[in-house]
Amino acid sequence: MLRLRGPKCHERNYGFTRSRAWWTNPGKIKLSNQSITFKNTKTGKVEHISASDIDHCDWVRLADSPALKCLLKSGPMYRFGGFKDSDFDRLSAYLKKNWNMELKNVEPCLTGTNQAxxxxxxxxxxxxxxxxxxxxxxxxxxxxxxxxxxxxxxxxxxxxxxxxxxxxxxxxxxxxxxxxxxxxxxxxxxxxxxxGFLKESGKELAVLEQVLCATPRGRYDIKIYPTMLALHGKTFDYKIPISSILRLFLLPHQDGRRMFFVGHTAITIRYKTQHRNISHCENDEQNRK
The missing domain is CATH 2.30.29.220 (Structure-specific recognition protein (SSRP1))
Structure with missing residues (x-):
């Protein structure tokens, strides 16, 4: 088992860059004969990647330090950053011995060209x-x-x-x-x-016509699918994965009669402005239910 552990935050930390989110999270990475395990020290979330699911691994540059890049057979890519140059020999030997996999050192192109x-x-x-x-x-x-x-x-x-x-x-x-x-x-x-852009396929579960939204502002036809919400407006359309909706709120309006229905998302809904919430004001008790 190979443990690569970063010490205190002001020193070197090993980070993990997920292909779906593209931001670096501090944590600890552990390699075993069967898998890679990464624990996010900020959230406590643990990621497991089976060695049998990995197509190949590369040694690449990520920002100003080396990184381990793993491409899965199913297509997704993971990058673990924060290594030292001296870690290459140790990591390469471990992958060769335990996974029968070569760690390729990929040198970046530094010519400054804008053609590729x-x-x-x-x-x-x-x-x-x-x-x-x-x-x-x-x-x-x-x-x-x-x-x-x-x-x-x-x-x-x-x-x-x-x-x-x-x-x-x-x-x-x-x-x-x-x-x-x-x-x-x-x-x-x-x-x-x-x-894999979100596509409207299959039969919608519900359709709400001409819903007046505070954010994003305007009237939208809202179609609810098992995996997504589709908002169709006069100027813009939005497609929001159900999995990205973190919280739902019913908040009272200042007039005491109406309520705001708010959905808070993990992604930014962006066109002319950026939004993290979908807000609709409703004054009918039956519709709120």
């Missing part, structure tokens, strides 16, 4: 230049993608706990005279397929 070849590896989008990795994007972080002419625009999930957060990325996709397909549209389709 895009590769879809599982649910990860990697950009390479002359065989060297520029950067990668876990596509579970992408919540929307659109195309316009030769440009593809990706919008990302937001985390309010991060001081700096990537909100949008625009990529120029060069045209190919030898094909009739639109390269930008095809690239967008692949991103949507790998990212």
């Amino acid at each position: 070849t895009a590769n879809f590896i599982g649910s990860v989008l990697e950009f390479e230049n002359e065989g060297q990795l520029l950067f990668d994007i876990p596509l579970a972080n992408v919540n929307n993608c659109s195309s316009a002419k030769n440009e593809v625009i990706m919008e990302f999930n937001q985390n309010d706990e991060c001081a700096v957060s990537l909100m949008e990325m625009r990529l120029y996709i060069s045209s190919d005279p030898n094909t009739e397909e639109d390269p930008a549209e095809e690239f967008k389709r692949k991103i949507a397929e790998k990212a």
Whole structure:
């Protein structure tokens, strides 16, 4: 068993970057013959990754320090950061002996180029230049993608706990005279397929028409599905995973007659403004029930 443990917070801590959320959490990582176990020291949550589910592991750079990057056979990617350069030999030997897996040292491309070849590896989008990795994007972080002419625009999930957060990325996709397909549209389709954007499929459980919402402001037709809420407005549409709704509140209005129905989400609902709550004012007792 290999334990890699960070000491006090003002010293070196081993962190864990989840592909779905893309923020670093302090914690402790433990490798055994069968799995990787990570315990978040902030929340106490424990993550288990079976060694048999891992396709391959790479030694990469994450910010200013090395990291262990694990790509699962099912597509998701995990990154454990905060290592030292001296940990490579020890970790490489352990994976070779116990998992029969080579730990590849992936050197980043530092040429400063703005051109790259895009590769879809599982649910990860990697950009390479002359065989060297520029950067990668876990596509579970992408919540929307659109195309316009030769440009593809990706919008990302937001985390309010991060001081700096990537909100949008625009990529120029060069045209190919030898094909009739639109390269930008095809690239967008692949991103949507790998990212698993929320789609309205199946029969809705309930439909609420022309609901007046305080946030996001406007009237929306709300369709409730087993796994998501779909809000359709005159200008904007929103799709919210049920799993992202953390709390529901009934709050009294200051007039004493009406009530606010509020849903607090774990994700930021963003268009012209950012929201973490869905608010609706209701004055009918039967509707509230």
